[in-house]
Amino acid sequence: MYVDAITLAAVADEWRKLLTGARIDTIIQPTEHAIALQCYAPNAQHVESGGSGGPAGRNRWFYLSAHPQLARVHITALKPPRIASEPPPFVMLLRKHLEGARIESISQPRWERVIEIVAGYRKSPDSDERIRFRIIVEVMNRLGNIIFCDEQGTILGSLKRVSSEVNRYRVIAAGIPYVPPPPQMRTLAGQSLPRLEPTTVTAAQLSICAADEDAVAALQGPVRKKKRDQGPPTLWQLLSKHTLGCSPLLAREAVFRATENAEMPVSAATPDIWEELAWNVRDLTSLFDTQQWQPQLVERALSGEESGDLEPVLPDLADGVAEPGVSEEPGEPEEPEIPDESYVPLAFAPYVMEQYAGQPGMRVRQSPSINVLIDDFYARTEWHDAVDTLRGPLRRVLQTQLERCQRKATLLDKELQAEAEAQQDRLYGELLLAHQHEVGQGPQSVMLENYFEQDENGVSAQVKVPLDPRFDAVTNANRYFNKYHKLRRSLELLPDQIAQNNAELATVAQIMSDLKLAENAKEIDLVKAEVLGQGYIRGKAAIDKKALKAAKKGKRVKKPGPGGGAPLYVPCEGFTVMVGKNSRQNEDVTFHQATSNDIWLHARGVPGAHVIIKTAGREVPRHTIERAATLAAYYSEARGTTSTPVDYTLQRHVRHMKGGGPGLVTYEREHTVYVEPDKALQLMS
Numbered sequence: 001m002y003v004d005a006i007t008l009a010a011v012a013d014e015w016r017k018l019l020t021g022a023r024i025d026t027i028i029q030p031t032e033h034a035i036a037l038q039c040y041a042p043n044a045q046h047v048e049s050g051g052s053g054g055p056a057g058r059n060r061w062f063y064l065s066a067h068p069q070l071a072r073v074h075i076t077a078l079k080p081p082r083i084a085s086e087p088p089p090f091v092m093l094l095r096k097h098l099e100g101a102r103i104e105s106i107s108q109p110r111w112e113r114v115i116e117i118v119a120g121y122r123k124s125p126d127s128d129e130r131i132r133f134r135i136i137v138e139v140m141n142r143l144g145n146i147i148f149c150d151e152q153g154t155i156l157g158s159l160k161r162v163s164s165e166v167n168r169y170r171v172i173a174a175g176i177p178y179v180p181p182p183p184q185m186r187t188l189a190g191q192s193l194p195r196l197e198p199t200t201v202t203a204a205q206l207s208i209c210a211a212d213e214d215a216v217a218a219l220q221g222p223v224r225k226k227k228r229d230q231g232p233p234t235l236w237q238l239l240s241k242h243t244l245g246c247s248p249l250l251a252r253e254a255v256f257r258a259t260e261n262a263e264m265p266v267s268a269a270t271p272d273i274w275e276e277l278a279w280n281v282r283d284l285t286s287l288f289d290t291q292q293w294q295p296q297l298v299e300r301a302l303s304g305e306e307s308g309d310l311e312p313v314l315p316d317l318a319d320g321v322a323e324p325g326v327s328e329e330p331g332e333p334e335e336p337e338i339p340d341e342s343y344v345p346l347a348f349a350p351y352v353m354e355q356y357a358g359q360p361g362m363r364v365r366q367s368p369s370i371n372v373l374i375d376d377f378y379a380r381t382e383w384h385d386a387v388d389t390l391r392g393p394l395r396r397v398l399q400t401q402l403e404r405c406q407r408k409a410t411l412l413d414k415e416l417q418a419e420a421e422a423q424q425d426r427l428y429g430e431l432l433l434a435h436q437h438e439v440g441q442g443p444q445s446v447m448l449e450n451y452f453e454q455d456e457n458g459v460s461a462q463v464k465v466p467l468d469p470r471f472d473a474v475t476n477a478n479r480y481f482n483k484y485h486k487l488r489r490s491l492e493l494l495p496d497q498i499a500q501n502n503a504e505l506a507t508v509a510q511i512m513s514d515l516k517l518a519e520n521a522k523e524i525d526l527v528k529a530e531v532l533g534q535g536y537i538r539g540k541a542a543i544d545k546k547a548l549k550a551a552k553k554g555k556r557v558k559k560p561g562p563g564g565g566a567p568l569y570v571p572c573e574g575f576t577v578m579v580g581k582n583s584r585q586n587e588d589v590t591f592h593q594a595t596s597n598d599i600w601l602h603a604r605g606v607p608g609a610h611v612i613i614k615t616a617g618r619e620v621p622r623h624t625i626e627r628a629a630t631l632a633a634y635y636s637e638a639r640g641t642t643s644t645p646v647d648y649t650l651q652r653h654v655r656h657m658k659g660g661g662p663g664l665v666t667y668e669r670e671h672t673v674y675v676e677p678d679k680a681l682q683l684m685s
Contacts, residue, residue: 001347001381003072003139003374004247005111006285010293010350010370011073012108012115018060018075022103024119025059027094029087030080034065035094035146035159038079039103063375064137066144066159070381073115073137074374093157094148097133104132110288111198111245113139114181120151138181145172153178186242188212195244198285203274209242210266232265235277243281245288249347254280256355284351293350295370297377299343301361345377390524391515394531398512401536405505412498415490422487427452428465429480432473439473500659506607507534507583507661513607513637514582526565526582534661567593570631570684573624578612579631586610586663596652599625601632604645604672608636610663612651627683629673634680643674 003011022041030036040059063076087095101119108115120132132151138144146159155176162172170179184195189212196205213233235258236251243251256262258276269277287293343363347353350370356362367373431448432439439446445466453461467476511530518524531537567589568579578593580586590600590610599613599620611632613620629646638644647670657664 001249001377002141002247003113004250005108005113005245006247006250006288007348007350007370007374008073008108008113008115008139009288010291010295011374012106013291013293014369014371015062015075015106019062019103019106022060024098024101024103027091027098028080029091030063031065031067033067033071033144033159034063034080035091036064036076036080037062037098064135064146065378066138066146068142068144070378071139071141071144072374072378073139074378075371076375077372077379090148090157090159094135097148097156098135101133109180111184112181115139134178136178140181143181147172147178149178184244188242196242198243198246198281199288201243201278201281203271203278206238206242206278207269207271207274209238210269213238213266232267235259235264235266235269235273236262238266239277239281245285246281249349249353250284253349253351253353253355254284257284262355287351293370294352295350295367295373296348296353297345297365297367297373298347298353298356299363299365300346301343301363345380348373348377390521391518394515394524394528395512397531397536398508398515402505402508402512405501405508408501409498409505412494412501416494416498418487418491422484422491425480425484425487427463429477429484431463431465432477432480436473436477439467439476441472442469443467444469503657503659503661503664506657506664508536510583510586510607510661510663516637517581517609517635517639523565523582526584530583530662568631568635572613572627572683573621575618575620575624575628576614577628577631578614579635580610580663581635583661583663590651590654590663590665591656594651596650598651599628599648600651600654600667601625601629601646601648602667603633603636603638604647606637608632608638610665611635626673626675627679629675630677630680630683633675633677636677639677642676644677645672645674647672 019039019041022039024037025040026038028036028038038059039062061076061079062073063080064073065071098119101121103117103119105118106115107118115137117135117137118132119135120130123129123131133156134149134151134153136147136149138147145162147155148157149155155172155174155178157174158172160172162170164171169182172178185192186195186209187193188209196209235255236248239246239251239254240248246254252262254277255264257280259273264273346362347356348370353364356364365373427450430452431450434451435446435448438448445464447462447464449460450463451460455461468479471479511527511534514530515524515527518527565582565585567585568581570577570579578589580589586609589612594600594612594614597617598615601611601613602608609632611628613624613628625648629648632646633639633641633644636644647667649667649670653669654665654667657666
């Protein structure tokens with residue numbers, strides 16, 4: 001999903017009403033790919049936008065992003081956090097020329113994903129002459145950029161520098177005239193031609209495009225190889241390829257309105273379908289001129305497994321992602337409505353998306369403001385991306401530790417098999433001593449009678465004993481005895497080593513589960529603290545940078561405590577249910593907050609949460625136990641399954657695992673119930 005040309009037109013239209021004449025007060029860089037401008041518009045037109053417009057004469061944050069996957073522009077609900085205390089050079093350049101300037105115009109080249117903001121100020125208080133600058137935002141994902149030019153179009157700076165080695169068509173660097181992106185072209189009958197104007201497209205034009213595609217495919221024949229399972233070319237692909245500003249979303253919508261099948265193949269098109277399709281393309285793209293916007297956000301219900309990864313939809317403040325809440329900045333828009341956590345945003349558009357209407361698991365949110373919907377979409381999407389980015393380094397550390405423990409387990413298993421080798425060495429030594437008068441110095445092996453192994457007739461078996469030719473029989477025997485005793489000492493240590501390694505494996509598996517179930521940056525920080533505490537991160541990476549910075553300033557550094565944050569408390573049919581969502585919380589709820597008569601629950605055989613039902617001496621109904629069991633299943637590796645076994649027992653029957661980390665236990669006298677993890681969402685709603 002990306003911001004297409006028609007969506008950008010809706011954004012620009014709304015901006016013109018809100019921000020023309022606004023004063024640029026502050027410029028910050030929220031992330032390495034984005035710039036944010038705080039603008040004060042004393043006389044801006046009021047837009048009833050459900051939060052994004054607000055009363056005139058207030059501050060608004062203007063978010064410009066050239067993210068390679070999440071490029072967009074919109075008014076954001078909250079002040080974005082700064083990326084660093086020291087502003088980057090590009091921000092300093094913008095501040096030098098733009099702070100105090102007023103926005104004079106906002107424009108968009110027709111059907112391009114480019115938006116241009118012109119801002120300026122008087123050369124002097126008594127002069128009518130103005131100095132103007134241009135901010136050009138190319139909202140083109142991987143090729144996106146934010147370019148700052150003077151009034152004549154000379155580039156003063158850019159978020160990304162593009163050399164001639166990267167792009168021969170145009171160079172983006174200071175001192176070079178700005179060149180717009182190349183025009184959108186298509187290939188027809190072997191010629192490169194401009195794409196079709198969507199507001200005037202005809203059925204005949206689309207039919208000619210389809211015929212040319214068929215002719216090209218026929219000429220290429222078997223040489224043309226498509227991706228596996230790609231299927232025949234569709235009408236929406238044809239529109240995207242030949243029509244200006246026609247994104248996949250817009251193309252699918254036009255095809256659906258014409259045929260009620262967004263994936264209809266080109267081969268199925270009839271003359272009537274071409275007429276209907278051309279009319280719908282013209283109708284949809286006429287919004288560019290009529291500006292009769294009807295913004296919508298489509299959300300998709302998550303399956304159980306997906307909700308395990310994407311459950312939180314609006315995060316805590318962390319790494320450039322803002323937590324929803326009341327803004328402290330005067331005049332900023334109110335926070336967007338927090339949607340149901342079981343839904344994830346799928347698409348947004350400034351028109352009614354009929355292709356999703358009535359589909360199972362889909363729902364639509366309406367808003368007078370496209371800015372509100374874009375802000376909501378990317379706040380949730382980018383947050384998930386940011387949280388997953390935070391998980392990445394820890395996941396790699398834990399995976400390395402897990403593989404190390406698995407390799408050690410393999411080696412220990414091999415050493416366990418050395419018991420037979422030790423007994424063989426002992427036998428060789430005893431046989432050599434018994435036959436020492438028969439064995440001289442020099443041979444590399446000798447066949448000896450084994451008195452310890454006889455058949456039913458009393459005949460001893462013959463054993464071939466390897467020898468070191470440098471030594472006599474007694475010395476060779478002593479060498480075998482020394483090897484035997486060394487192996488025996490090693491074998492005596494093996495049970496403890498195996499138990500210790502198994503406990504380590506369980507600890508790593510539990511922390512990996514904690515990381516997977518962590519829902520925001522704070523919970524990931526708790527997992528990181530546990531990883532550091534276990535010593536899995538070493539060297540420079542193990543240094544607490546915040547503590548180091550505080551120490552350099554002479555401040556007292558607070559030592560990290562063993563806490564894992566507050567557990568989750570869920571009321572359930574008159575009982576309080578506690579859920580430990582990481583190792584430390586598991587330790588806390590089971591051994592510090594629970595009493596001996598409380599009921600302890602855990603998903604069987606997988607890492608996950610400890611769940612405690614506080615009984616207060618009362619008998620707990622079976623139904624309550626089953627509902628609490630859904631929490632244990634949901635906050636475990638079993639999330640996403642349809643039926644999960646959950647064991648439960650009294651807390652008094654739960655013991656620490658010997659040598660295990662926090663929250664690792666053994667238990668007995670358990671009973672088992674089978675539950676659906678997703679039903680926990682009903683309990684928590």
